[in-house]
Amino acid sequence: MKDQLPVTRPFLPPLEEFIPYLEQIWANKQLTNNGPFHQQLEAELAAYLGVEHLSLFANGTLALVTALQALRISGEVITTPYTFAATAHSLLWNGIKPVFVDIDRETCNLDPERIEEAITPATTAIMPVHCYGIPCDVERIERIADTYGLKVIYDAAHAFGVRHKGSSVLRHGDLSILSFHATKVFNTFEGGAIVCPNAKIKQRIDYLKNFGFADEVTVVAPGINGKMNEFSAALGLLQLGHIDQALSRRASLHHRYSQALAEVPTLEVLQAPAEVEWNHAYCPIFVKPGHPLGRDQLYEKLKAHGILSRRYFYPLLSSLPLYRGLPSAAPERLVNANRIADQVICLPIFPDLDVATQDRIVETLVSTA
Ligand SMILES: *Cc1c(COP(=O)(O)O)cnc(C)c1O
Numbered sequence: 001m002k003d004q005l006p007v008t009r010p011f012l013p014p015l016e017e018f019i020p021y022l023e024q025i026w027a028n029k030q031l032t033n034n035g036p037f038h039q040q041l042e043a044e045l046a047a048y049l050g051v052e053h054l055s056l057f058a059n060g061t062l063a064l065v066t067a068l069q070a071l072r073i074s075g076e077v078i079t080t081p082y083t084f085a086a087t088a089h090s091l092l093w094n095g096i097k098p099v100f101v102d103i104d105r106e107t108c109n110l111d112p113e114r115i116e117e118a119i120t121p122a123t124t125a126i127m128p129v130h131c132y133g134i135p136c137d138v139e140r141i142e143r144i145a146d147t148y149g150l151k152v153i154y155d156a157a158h159a160f161g162v163r164h165k166g167s168s169v170l171r172h173g174d175l176s177i178l179s180f181h182a183t184k185v186f187n188t189f190e191g192g193a194i195v196c197p198n199a200k201i202k203q204r205i206d207y208l209k210n211f212g213f214a215d216e217v218t219v220v221a222p223g224i225n226g227k228m229n230e231f232s233a234a235l236g237l238l239q240l241g242h243i244d245q246a247l248s249r250r251a252s253l254h255h256r257y258s259q260a261l262a263e264v265p266t267l268e269v270l271q272a273p274a275e276v277e278w279n280h281a282y283c284p285i286f287v288k289p290g291h292p293l294g295r296d297q298l299y300e301k302l303k304a305h306g307i308l309s310r311r312y313f314y315p316l317l318s319s320l321p322l323y324r325g326l327p328s329a330a331p332e333r334l335v336n337a338n339r340i341a342d343q344v345i346c347l348p349i350f351p352d353l354d355v356a357t358q359d360r361i362v363e364t365l366v367s368t369a
Contacts, residue, residue, distance in 0.1 A: 004308040005357065009350040010182040013242045021234035030230060033210070037233035044240055049161065050168040051195045053202040056233065057209060060157050060179025060192030062226035064090035067175045067194050068125075069221075070205050071151050075122035080110045081318035081329070082337045083129040087155045088317050091127070099123070100318045100328040103337045108132065108270070108284075111336070112140035116148075118328065125151040130159040130169060131313075133185070133281040134272050138164065138172040153177070156195070160185045161247060163277035170195045180236065185250070185281045186243055188232035249351040250280035253358060257283055257347060260362040264369045266291035282312065285365075286343040293368045295343055305364045307348065314341040 021037070030036065038056055046054045057063040064086060068077075077091050081100040088098045101118045104111040110128040126145055128136045136154070145152045152173035156162075160178055162169045170176045180191030196202040204221075207214050212223030239246075258269045266288040272278035287295040295311070302309050316337055318329035331338050347361060 004303070004306055005348055005361075006308050007310040007346055007348050008183045009352065010187055011185070011239065011242075011246050011351050013238050017241075018235065018238055021238060022231075025230050025234065032227055032229040034206075034227075035230040035233070037230045037237060038228060041228075041233040041236045041240075044237065045193065048240060048243075049170055049195070050163075051170050053196040053199060055194045055196060055202050055205045055209065056228040056236075057192040057194065057226045058228055058232075059190045060177055060181060061086040061090060062209070062224060063177040063179075063192040063194045064153075064155060065093050066205060066208050066224065066226055067153050067177055068094045068096065069208055070194075070201060071125070071153065071174060073125045073151060073153070075124045076120060077125045077127050078110075078115055078118050078123060079127040080129050080131070080337070081316045081323075081334055082108055082131060082313050082341065083155065083317065084157070084313065085317060085320075086157075087127065087129055088323060092322075097122070098323065098326065098328070100323075100326065100334060100337075102334045103131075103340065104137075105336045105340070107134050107136070107273075108340060109134065109136040110141070112137045112144065115141070115144050119148055119150075123148070123150060125153060127153050127155060128173075129155040129157070130162065132270065132284055133158040133160070133162050133279045134270075135159070135162060135164040135169045135276055138169065142172065157181075157184065157192075158281045159279070160281070161243070161277075161279045165275050171197075175201070180232075185247070185279050186236070186239055188228065188236040188239070191228050191232045191236065246351040247279055250349060251278075253349050253353055254280040254283055256355065256358060257285075257349075257362065260359075261285065261365065264291075264366055266369065267365060280349065283347040283349040284312065284344050285347060286340065287345060288343065291369065295345060298365075298368055299345055301368060302345075302361070302364060305360075307361050307364065309345045309347055311341075311344060312346045314344065316341045 154176040156176040157179035180188040208223040209226035212221035
């Protein structure tokens, strides 16, 4: 329906501020292939996020696929079923077998307690997701990876700007990938990046996203076309100037939801742990047993009131026909993921959501208690 309030709206700075960027693109006529805005955005984003290096991509999915290629991952990779389809799809695109492991009930992230039992001689890596932007247990995952000689690639599509114990959560693992899709906290219409710990791996990734070209006549790998264009890079630069304001607006909306829904114990708002500087990328609530309406009934009720919430992440990846034949996809092995997928609703949260509309959403929710 057209006039439904969406769960998110893209964050767009004023159009007039974008015009000078367009004029510059038209003037210098470099539209892609590591143009000036591309170089500038790589540098400014790395500085803003507090990471060493970063390689921009056309989208987050190509970044995931390329990150796996760059580290030559093969065999089996341990990952979470409670995520967006692209996480596990990127494994299939590389001929890798996903091995699903259950999530932690509190954080919705891969449960480190359950990782070791899923490791086999074919395991080469772990691909956790910082779900909703809440950091995984990065220290424990790193210890397991070190013990078994595994690589770690974080799907950090939700974790733009998230800091954990005083530094960027993107500094953990061998690589982290970001998504700058229109629905994400920071967007370049479509876009993404791989966060790299050193210049050497960034070099390899830069080759891989440009067909494997190392120079005009040297092709070092069967690379893909994953390059970000100048238009998207310019949008990124423009957004960067407004991102702190957008993040603080998200935080205050999340705080208002938490306060207002505190009076309804059967609607639990997900909170980040105290040591996390969160980006409030999503506002998931869990419809607990005992709430007069079930999750799907609540979803329909909101919809009838013109509010389009989303059931992220339902259905679970492990329940899709594509994945459910895997031994690791059996529901009895993924108890928490299945339970949470059946309870979750993500409420609308985006920087220009006004408080009157938010109050209307809250009233509708409270009226169901
Ligand atoms: C959005 C998203 C992706 C994919 O990013 P795109 O830029 O849309 O390709 C991957 N993983 C997760 C967890 C996401 O939410």
